[in-house]
Structures are given as C-alpha cells and as structure tokens.
Amino acid sequence: MAVGDVSMPQMHVVKGVRIGSAEAYVRYPNRRDLVVFEFAQGTQVAGVFTQNAFCAAPVHISKLHLSQTNPRYLVINTGNANAGTGPTGLKNAKDTCAEFAKIAGVNENEVLPFSTGVIGEQLPMERLIAGLKPAFESLEDDVWPQAASGIMTTDTLPKGASEQFEIDGVVYTMTGISKGAGMIRPNMATMLSFVATDAPIARELVQKLLKTTVEQSFNRITIDGDTSTNDSCIFAATGQAGGAEITSKEDARYSVVLDVLTRVMKRLAQLIVRDGEGATKFITVSVEGGANTQECCDIAYSIAHSPLVKTAFFASDPNWGRILAAIGYAGVQDLNVDKIQVWLDDVQICKDGGAAADYTEEAGAKVMNQSEITIRVDLGRGSAKDTVYTCDLSYDYVKINADYRS
Template identity: 80%
Template sequence: MAVGDVTMPQMHVVKGVKIGSAEAYVRYQNRRDLVIFELAEGSHVAGVFTQNAFCAAPVHVCKAHLQVTNPRYLVINTGNANAGTGKVGLANAEATCIKLAELTNISQNEILPFSTGVIGEQLPIERLTAGLQPALDSLKEDAWLDAATGIMTTDTLPKGASEQFEIDGITYTMTGISKGAGMIRPNMATMLSYVATDAPISRELVQLLLKETVNVSFNRITVDGDTSTNDSCILIATGQAGGIEISSIDDSRYAVILDVLTRVMKRLAQLIIRDGEGATKFITITVEGGLNTQECCDIAYSIAHSPLVKTAIFASDPNWGRILAAIGYAGVKNLDVEKIQVWLDDVQICKDGGAAADYTEEAGARVMSQAEMLIRVNLGRGDAKDTVYTCDLSYDYVKINADYRS
C-alpha cells in the first residue's frame, strides 16, 4: 500500500516523443515488459547513471552512446537487469541496439538501452529482440501511462508527473515517469526515470538542468540504502513545441523550466518512496544548522538508514533515543550534542543533549502515528541545510524481499 497521494495525473503528450510497448516475455507472461521511446530528430538528451562499480551492461552502453550522438530511441526492458553478466551481458545490450538500428534504419549509437529487474542472469536476447518490431508498430504520442506501467518491477503502481507551462505565448509540456521501490539509494542518479519536454533547450543546458534537479530529487531518497546497479535518469528536450533554443542560464526561460523540472523530478522521486517496498509511512528528514551540505546529508541518511528508527516509525513508537543514536554515529566530527535540537513535526523532542522539558510521550506518539511526518534536526553550528526522503521498515519489506526474487 503506497503512502499518501500517489494518483497518476493526466499525462500530457510531449511533442516529438512517441512511445511503444510489447510483451517480450523477459521474465513474466502477459505483461508489456518492453518499452521504446522514439525521439524527434534534433532532440537533446542527457543522462545520469549509477555510481555502483558493478554497473549494468546497458549503463556502459548508454554512457558510450551519449558521448557520440543525440539519441533517437530509448529501449527499456523490465524483469532482468543485465547486471553482473560480464561480457555476454555487454554483447546482449549491444545486440539489442544493433537489432533496433536495423529495424529503424539508424546508427546503433543513436540508441540508448536500459534494463531493470533481477541481477546476475543473462537477458533472453532472442525473445527481447523479437519484441522490438511489435513495440515499434505500437508507437504513439499518448502512451506515457503504458510506459510507466511497462517499466515497473516490484512497484505497486505506475509513477508519473506532468505539467504544462507557458512562455512567450507558447505552451510547453514537461512529462516524466519513474520506477523503483526497493534497492533504492540512488547515487548521482536514480532507478529508471525518463522526463521529456518539448521546449527548445541546448544540449549543454539539458545536462545542467538534469544535474541540478537530480541533486534535490533522486539523489535525496532512500528506501534501504542499497544503490542499484542500473540507476538511470534521462532528460529529453525535443524542441518540437517551437521557440528559439535556450542556450544560456541567463535566458529568463531557463529559470521557469528549472522550476517546473524541479517539481516534476521531486514528485517522481518521492513517488518511489511513497511506493517503497513495504512502506506505511512517508518520512521527510531535514537537517539544518550544519557547517555544510555534506554533514547535513550524512546525518539525514544515517537516520534514514537506521533499521531501529525505521522500525520504531513503523510501530508509531516515539522512541526518539534511536534518532539521537543515529545522529551520533553518522561520523560527523566534533558534534556538540548540547547544541542539537530535534523535532517531530512541531513537537520538540530533544534540546541541550536531552529530552526537551515540555516533551510528552503523547505528543510524540501523535506525530509518529501519522502517515507522513517531518524529522527536523538543528545542529546549531552553521547555515547549511538539506533534506532526504525515506519510508519505514515493515514486515512487508522483509516479506517482499524474502518471499520472491525481485
């Protein structure tokens, strides 16, 4: 059961983006597990990828292709991650591109492949490539929901965000999807996410926009601290809605687009937490008063990854000593615990290194029983601030990850 508002919005079409899907039987029967994006000529594409040393074969191929071309197609399979698969895995990722290049009469370098699913098994490459033509045959603009559904693994629902905005009399669209529920602690990237706009943006600025917004969205979420082998986040600007290309951050339109994209990316990232494996609570952790962003993040992640904090929140138990312990072992040097203050929403639980004088167990329990809560920590030694999003640790997390192979 996902937490809070997870409704799929109206997914506005993006001019210059068509989506097709097919059943390729990668792992399961009777589901569309193969998705293709077709991008208009002249689209600018940027990507950020996992920092996991065991990064998946398709991640290697994506990085190489992005160096040399403006991609025209993305091809995504679910059910198999093609990671930990060695040279055979790399050959399979390339074979997927070669086959799709033949069918579409372009260079294989203009294709970006993606995989998600079980790590350490070889792709069923024949079934996968056999699905390419049916997926191409189904290409259409209005298929973002199909794409969001097609890339799901242990997700319980498709995840999307979509906005329209107007600049200089032109209506632009920003639409994106994401997937992921477990093995979630993106590092410089995310699970799979694809966001596209029909605004005209230079290649350099597409890369910059992606980097800036990933750092406040996908790089600030964690379910279980496990950084995936396949995290990939792609931003596409087709330019098909018209207007002169935006090529400077001083262009006033840049700020508008950054604002919309930030909202879309945060929504897509937070949807992954709301649908986190076994999640019953959505938790925002803000650490302020730090010397720098790094120490704020270190402490926020220390809290977010503590199994003891996460199980206490699952139990609605205001066992706040566990939060203090997680702050204390985050590895931040020379913390003065006497200056640290901690709140659960508006309830102050910790002051001067101990319980706040007016804290009551009842007030703490009230916040902990909510489906959504803010844990706010003030370190009392600087102006830096950062925020991380996470969920609780429930029986169902263990059940999902112990009962079947995801």
Template identity: 55%
Template sequence: MPVGLKAPPADLRAVAGVRIGVTSAGIKKPGRLDCVVFELAEGSRTAAVFTRNAFCAAPVVVAREHLAQTTPRYLLINTGNANAGTGESGLNAARQCCAALAQLIEQSSEAVLPYSTGVIGEPLPVEKLTAALPKALAALRPDAWLEAARGIMTTDTLPKAVSRQLDIAGHRVTLTGIAKGAGMIRPDMATMLGFIATDVRLAPDVLDAALRAAVDASFNRITIDGDTSTNDAVTLVATGRASLPEIRSQDLAEYGAFTNALTELCVELAQAIVRDGEGATKFITLKVDGGASEAECLAVAYTVAQSPLVKTAFFASDPNWGRILAAVGRAGLNDLVLEAVEIYLDDVCIVRDGGRAASYTEEQGQRVMSQEDIAVRIALGRGSARAEVWTCDFSYDYVRINAEYRT
C-alpha cells in the same frame, strides 16, 4: 499499500516529438508489459545521469558509450532482467538488442540507448526481447506515457508519472516524465529509472546542467534501504518543438523557469518512489538545518534515514526518540556541540540541551508517530546550511518482498 500515493491521471500530456510503444516480451511473466520503446524526433537532444555503482550494469555501460558517440533517436527499456553482473556476455547482449532495433528502424546501433531493470546476475533473454521489438514499434504513439509507466515497473505497486505545462516568456511548454523504483533505492544516481521529455529546446550543456540540478534536488535525496542499484538512470529528452527560442545560457530567466519546473516534476516522481517503497507504511521527511555545510546536513539526514532501528521504530509507530539521537551522534560530525542540537517530530521538540526536552511527553510523540506522513527536523546549531531527504519505514513486507524476490 503506497503511502498517500494515487495512480497518475490517464490524460498525461503528450510531448511533441516523442512517440512510445509498449508491449510484452514475456521476459519474466507471459503477457506482462515489459518492453518499452521511445522514438525521439530528429533534432532532439538527450542528457542522462547514471548510477555510480562500480558494478554498473551492461546497459549503463553501453548507453554511456552511445550517448558519447551520437545523438540518440530511440530508447529501449526492458523490465524483468537487469543484465547486471553478466560480464562481457551481458555487454554483447545489450549491444545485440540495440543492433536489432537499429536494423528495424534503419539507424545506427549507437542511436539506441538501452536500459534494463530486474533480477541481477541472470543472462538477458535476447531472443525474447528482440522478437518483441516489431510489436513495440507498431504500437508507437504520442499518448502512451501511462502505458510506459506501467511497462517499466518491477516491484512497484503503482505507475509513477507526472505532467507539467507552463508558460515561459509567453510560450506554452510541456514536460512529462515517468519513473520506476520501490527497492534498492539510495540513488547516487537505485533500481530506479526515470524518463522525462520536454518540447523545449536547450543547448546541450544547458540541458545537461538542468538535468543534473534537478536530479540532485530530487532523485539524489531519496532512500528506501540505502542500497544503490547497478542500473539506475535518469534521462531527459528535449525535442525543441515548442515555439520558445532555444535556451542557450544558464544565466537566462528562461533557464531558471524551466529548471524550476523540471525540479518540481522530478521531486514529485522521487517522492512517489518513496511513497511506493517496498512494504512502506510511512513517508518520512528528514529536514536538517543549522549545519556548517550542506554535506554535513546530508550526512546527518542519511544516517537517520537509513538506520534500521529508526526505520523499524517508525513502522511500529513507536516514539523511540533515542534511536534518532543515536543516529545523529554517529553521523561523523566533528566538534558537535550536543547542547546546541534540537530534534523535532513535526512540531514536537523531543531533544534539547543535550537530552530529552523538558516539555516533551510520550503522548505527544505517539500522536506524531501514528501519522502516515511524518517530518523529523534536526537543528544542528552550527551554521546556516540545510538539506532535506525523504525516506520510508521498514516493515515486515519489506523483508518478505525481498526474501521472495527471485521466486
């Protein structure tokens, strides 16, 4: 069961200029929603960030190409098949799907951005997907965000969707986003997909900067298992239908207000992915402060967050603090003064002056480890930098889900 995660509200805010169609192509299971089409109003602007995995999937390659060539009008997403590790035939399959949709909508193929998620290494069933496209187009409507969130799920147990409305410079604006992902999560921009739309108009470079800032503070701060997927992508569409004048500079107060709202939305979606991590029973916040740089704070946070020994101790509710200590010690920090390091479970100090804190008791540690939400704070005592990462535990179910994934 997800850790402290509830289903999103049914009344997600529509974004003017965006329509969504969801249907079943029967890619993996007959009748399951697995094909989603986004229609973007003419004049919309799109920014995207993609996986850094060298074996990036065919749709990632094609989406990058198309985004560099023209302004997207449609997004095409399928689940059940990642179209990754499929070589030239996979690239052809992605392009065929774009061409099929383009023919139906009388646009160029480059106006379609493809996205896929699911099993790696199997051919994309092009005929099934293209046969479903007329149904997806017939289903287009502005209020289908929740259906779309369901339609992009794989091993997720709940859809993930967030809406925000706020006033910027006296103008009401809307942001709505969905995401999927529960395993193979350690983005550097995981099998993770995110789609966000807003009615704000931003200059292209400003739109890109806002997305990258938001992703860096959210989706790039989560890890479930340390594996970066071949397919992850986060896409931001700005339709420009709000009355707010175009945001043309990062120096404007309007940019700051918009980026803060976008970041909050992305953080909520990113944390929902961790809370719905495969087999997760605990949600863990890793806070590292007192670092010489943010990079070394992140190195410590990720070393602890991705340690199988630490993660299994959290699953067992076992205050085996030596595992956290050992992970900090192998994070690769030069000239680390051990006596300056302090480690806390919530507000309980477990390590101080190079060893177990004199005030610490096993009962205190057990109390914290029995919670569903746990904070680990690591104070390095060597600077003012800080960083935060979110992760979950490793349970029996994580092993079962991934052992049975293809069956």
C-alpha cells in the same frame, strides 16, 4: 500499499516524443515488459547513471552512446537487470541496440538500452528481440501511463508527473515517468526515470538541468541504503513546441524550465519513496543549522538509513533515542550535541541535547501514528540545510525481497 497521494496525473503529450510497448516475456508472462521511446530528429538528450562500480551492461552502453551522438531511441526491458553478466551481457546490450537500429532505420549508437530486474541472469535474447518490432510498430504520443506500467518491477503502481507552462506566449510540456520501490539509495538507485520536454534547450544546458535537479530529487531519497547497478535518469528536450533555443543560464527562460523540471523530478522521486517496498510511512528528514550541506546530508542519511529508526516508525513507537544515536554516529566532526534540537513535526523531543522539558510520550506517539512525518534536526552550528526523503521498514519489505526471485 503506497503512502499518501500517489495518483497518476493527466500525462500531457510532449511534442516530438512517441512511445511503444510489447509483451516480450522477459520474465513474467502476459504483461508489457518492453518499452521504447522515440525522439524527434534534433532532440537534445542527457543522462545520469548509477555510481555503483558494478554497473550493468546497459549502463555501460548507454553512457558510451551518449558520448558519441544524440540518441533517437530508448529501449527498456523489465524483469532482468542484465547486471553481473560479464562479456555476454555487454554483447546482449549491444545486440539489442543493433537489432532495434535496423528496425528503426538509425545508427546503432542512436539507441540507448535500459534494463531493470533480477541481477546475475542473462537476458532471454530471443524473446526480447522478438518484441522489438511490435514495440516499434505501436509507437504513439499519448501512452505515457502505459509506459509507466511497462517499466515496473516490484512497484505497486505506475509513477508519473506532468506539467504545462507558458513562456513568451508558447505553451510547453514537461512529462516524465519513473520506476523503483526497493534497492533505493542516492547516487541514483534501482530506479529508472525518463523525462522529456518540448521546449528548445541547448544540449549542454540539458545536461546541467538534469544534474541540478537530480541532485535535489533522486539523490535525496533512500529506502534501504542499497545503491543499485542499473539506475538511470534521462532528460530529453525535443524543441518541437517552437521558440528560440535556450542557450544560456542567464536567459530568463532557463529559470522557468529549471523550476518546472525540479517539481517534476521531486514528484517522481518522492513517488518512489511513497511506493517503497512494504512502506506504511512517508518520512521527511530535514537537517538545518549545519556548517555545510555535506554534514546536513550525512546526518539526514544516517537517520534515514537506520533500521532501528525505520522499524520504530513502522511500529509508531516514539523511541526518539534511536534518532539521537543516528545523529551521533553520522561522522560529523566536532559535533556539539548540547546545541542539537530535534522535532517530530511540531513536537520538540530533544532540546539542547537532552529530552525537551515539555515533551510527552503521548504527543510523540500521536505524530508517529501519522502516515506522513517530518523529522527536523537543528545542529546549531551554521546556516546550511538539506532534506532527505525515506520510508519505514516493515515486515513486508523482508517478505518482498525474500520472495523476489520466486
């Protein structure tokens, strides 16, 4: 059961983007598990990918193709990650691109492959290839919600975000989808996200916009601390809504696009946490007063990754000593614990490194019973701050992952 507002908004059409899907039976019958995106000629495409050294075959191929040209098509399958599959897996990813390129009438490197699902199994290529033509023939511009459903694995709900914004009298759209619920940790995770706008943006700025917004969204979430083999995030700017191309960060329009993309990316990332496998609590970990951003992140992730902290939140148990322990083992050098303050929402639980004099177990328990909670930490050693989003760790997380391959 997802936490909080996880509703699918109105998914506005992005001019220059069409999406198709098919039932390819990659793993499960009677569900759409093959999704394709088509971008108009001239679309500028950027991507960021997992930093896991064991990255999947489609990640290798997508990075290669992106370095060679501006892709026109994305091919995404769920149910099978095509990771840990060796030379055969690489060949299967290449063959997927080659077969789809024939259908679409483009070069092989104009197709990017993406996979998500079980690691270590070869793709059922006969079924996957058979699904390519039906997916291509179903291309439409107003099926973003169906695409969000088509890329799900253990997700309980499709995830989407969409905004329209106006610049110099022209109305533009920013729409995106994501998937992910487990094996989620920064440096991307077992998540896929595809976001597009019809604003005209130069390719180098498309890449900068993506990297900037991913850093404050998908690279600020964690569910279980596991960095996946397949995570990928694509941002495409079709330019089909008109207007002069944005070619400089100094262009006033750049900051407008950045703000919109940041909101869309954060929404998509937070939806993954809200739908974390077995999650019952959405937790914001905010660390301020750091000497630099890195130590704020180190402490935030130390808290967010701690199984003891996460299980305490699942139990609604204000065992705040676990939070202090996670702060202490985060590896921050010369940390003066006597200056540390900690709050659960507005309830101060730790003051100057010890129990706050007016703290009561009743007040802590009241916050812990909420479905959305903020842990705020002030290190008292500088002006840096950062925020990480996570969830609790429940019985269902173990059940879901124990039964994942069955």
